[in-house]
Amino acid sequence: MLLDSISSPSAYSSILYTIFGISLPIHLFGAYCVLYKTPVLMKSVKLALFNLNFWAATLDFSITLFMQPYYCTPANAGLSLGLWSWTSVPTIVPALVTMxxxxxxxxxxxxxxENRYFVLFVRKGAWRYVRYPFLIANHILAIAYCISVYFDIPVDQEYSRRLVFQKFPQACELVASKSIIFVVYIGEDYWVNIREPSLNLMVMIEVLFFAVLLRVKMKQAVKIIQSSVSRDTLEKQKKFIRALNLQIAIPMLIIFLPATFAAFLGAQSSIQQGLDNLLTIITSFHGVSATILMIYLQKPYRDAFFVVFCNRKKPMELKGSGYFHLQSYLDVM
Known part of the structure; x- marks a missing residue:
């Protein structure tokens, strides 16, 4: 059975190394497209796209190459199988970096x-004074979450491991050396149980808020300029809006759903190592899936792919089409 086969640390690690080998060239090409193939009229979103590409790739590499987290479900413990495990660096360091x-x-x-919303619609509005504190606050919350986890980590790891395996004797039963298992938290605490779901919910609300707001604003803009553009241009605007929906679906499905399901497994005290490993493997596909989607949905990047890998001639740029026509209109609003 699939879950039984990926329960083994060696098989699980081999799968993650394979995923890294596949994702590395895809991430590099995605970064190349953003840095060198982003048209001038899209320069306002270039930095935000590269930032997203960078962190998505970093997460992928953390999971598939450096950390390779092997969780001891349902205990709040685990170990690293990746490159970090070959060094003398304490497990807490790569664990917090990955987190x-x-x-x-x-x-x-x-x-x-937020960048697309600001650039397209409110560059001269009051939001320009709020956006940086808002973005900084999100970063602070992410860091504060990791700090709070750090302070919950028990100092006496040997004693903590004994408690964990007394309570969950079957946890990480396929790991030969139990001394390398790192315990993140022991006991029951209301704050610990709601900390991660609360942060996930807040992030989901923010993403959905900006996505819906951006979609509504773009529809309104398309209606305003409807009489001055062709039917083909309007259709391209609809495709752009659909692309936004797909860009939301990727992080929602590949990051949040596995994370939520893993939290549910822990709450139910279910010892299903294979399923937990499968959820981590699915999560490791987040960045490469988002990069492939970005290349496919953005015409300049898609054209660059065909030029580089399919030996096609460089296509002519259509200055008045699609996204560029809408942005040119919005720039003078």
């Missing part, structure tokens, strides 16, 4: 949508 990266990915998604 912070995981929190900064949705923050970068919020920043990308």
């Amino acid at each position: 912070l990266t995981f929190r900064l990915v949705p923050v970068s998604i919020i920043a990308m949508f």
